[in-house]
Amino acid sequence: DGGITQSPKYLFRKEGQNVTLSCEQNLNHDAMYWYRQDPGQGLRLIYYSQIVNDFQKGDIAEGYSVSREKKESFPLTVTSAQKNPTAFYLCASSIAGQGGHEQYFGPGTRLTVT
Amino acid sequence: DQQVKQNSPSLSVQEGRISILNCDYTNSMFDYFLWYKKYPAEGPTFLISISSIKDKNEDGRFTVFLNKSAKHLSLHIVPSQPGDSAVYFCAANGGATNKLIFGTGTLLAVQP
DSSP states (O other): OOOEEEEOSEEEEOTTOOEEEEEEEOSOOSEEEEEEEOTTSOEEEEEEEEETTEEEEOTTOTTEEEOOSBTTBOOEEEOTTOSOOOEEEEEEEEOOSSSOOOOEEOOOEEEEEO | OOSEEOOOSEEEEETTSOEEEEEEEOOTTOOEEEEEEEOTTSOOEEEEEEETTOSEEEETTEEEEEETTTTEEEEEESSOOGGGOEEEEEEEEOSSSOOOEEOOOEEEEEEO
């Protein structure tokens, strides 16, 4: 089955620790995205990548880092510099290039930092 | 600056009736609009989309209407079913990449 997987579903970390969220897709999509969802704020774009070895900051990139070494993988690291890391994180992928293509989402990772 | 706005945080309708979810946008460069449905603790699933060259797109019980002059789009669900109860996000895209700008969502509750 083609799709996007995110692991783990729930993640707990102590404040001050970096944590990496996994995202894998087997849809053969070139573009991948990371969003976070907070109550009442919809989905906000953290980082996106149009092609392997290239990525761009989204609207709220501060405190986050990504890599795109393989087409199917786009891990997100939440660093200790992120002031409010507790959130629901969503990964998505799509055909790259000019708009008009829907994004397909993974099931999400709920990160709780205490 | 919220470029895509869903001004109704919630909506309640009776089963079998029509649900109308609204979305406004401010950026006239947006040329593609999408609706997503989301259950709690799950990723959004794509529902329906519309290009700015159209004013209506229909898929089964779901119809999206686009009014470019008013910068407004709406999603109609007819007839509404209890399984439609979820948060609905509208999203917009424009430009050289496939970046989406999402609204804040509307929670739809369909009462049996």
